[in-house]
Amino acid sequence: TKTLNNVLYTEVNSDPTVDFMWTNTGGDDRPVFTRSRIDNTYRAIYVGSNTNEGYTYNLTASFAKRFDFGLDASLSYTWGDAQAVNEGTSSQNSSQWRGQVSIDGRNTPVLGRSDFALGHRVLGALTYSLDWNEAKNATTTITLLYEGMTGSPYSYVIGGSSARNINNENGSTSRNRSLIWVPANQSEITLVDADGLTPGQQWAMLDDFIENDPYLSKHRGEYVMKNSNWLPYTSFLDLSLRQDFGLNVAGKNHRLQVSWDVFNLANLLNSSWGVRYSVPGDFNNFFLYDFEGYAADGTTPQFSYTREGTGTDVLDINNFSSRWRMRLGLRYIFN
Structure with missing residues (x-):
């Protein structure tokens, strides 16, 4: 699908005059x-x-088979990607504009991977039904569902409360969407003391983070792309058990169904499985390093980096979807 008319926003009352360059x-x-x-x-x-x-595209391959001994099986794989300038997800023009990701200011937003890009997705299902007698008034159905998917895409942006106005903004805003520059070495970023850490200590931590990130490590000395990274691939396994009992009520066939569902079964088996991660930032924007103001020359930006760890250690965990859940049910089905 090729984009024909997607939304774009400009703040035309913001003076485009450049004060200085970094x-x-x-x-x-x-x-x-x-x-x-x-x-x-x-x-x-x-x-x-x-x-x-x-643009947007999705490619899918699927397989389904019904066996004569009561087993149904299906498997599908989808790869999807999308590119967009503005996601159009907000309810006001002002926040639509503030949500635009950029390097040179929100009035020149960049084209990049959409927040809604699918990535990899695998769906699998096994269902087995067993009738306990010829009248089929006692049926057991067991279903196992698998869903594996790439996590949401996210961008590395500059953080810090004073980073709000580093581009063309004439007032404060709650969102910063300035994509980072990936320093090739310590000379390409000016770090200042923060949280008891010296610039040298911060650089060692930042350098380690960059080196352990598959995208950042390959793009030193460059700006990152919008939504350059994906959150980790996550697998979910659900188990469903249904027991139907046939009932004859006034000459009509009714059913009483007892159900037992386990959502995120993998997490029940192992607490490190079935975990869904999220970005520790703002709407899938990862604040990698914080803007702390300018050096004495007035044009050299200063930053701090105090985040410890790499990989999933620095991500947040979605507490609800990452926990296993169990549900018992009772349903009366009229014919």
């Missing part, structure tokens, strides 16, 4: 604007328009 950051020379308004009568003026940039 310096002493390797190749990260993004502009910083004056943060002035063109017309002070209005705090902001958001214009909605359209873009034809982007």
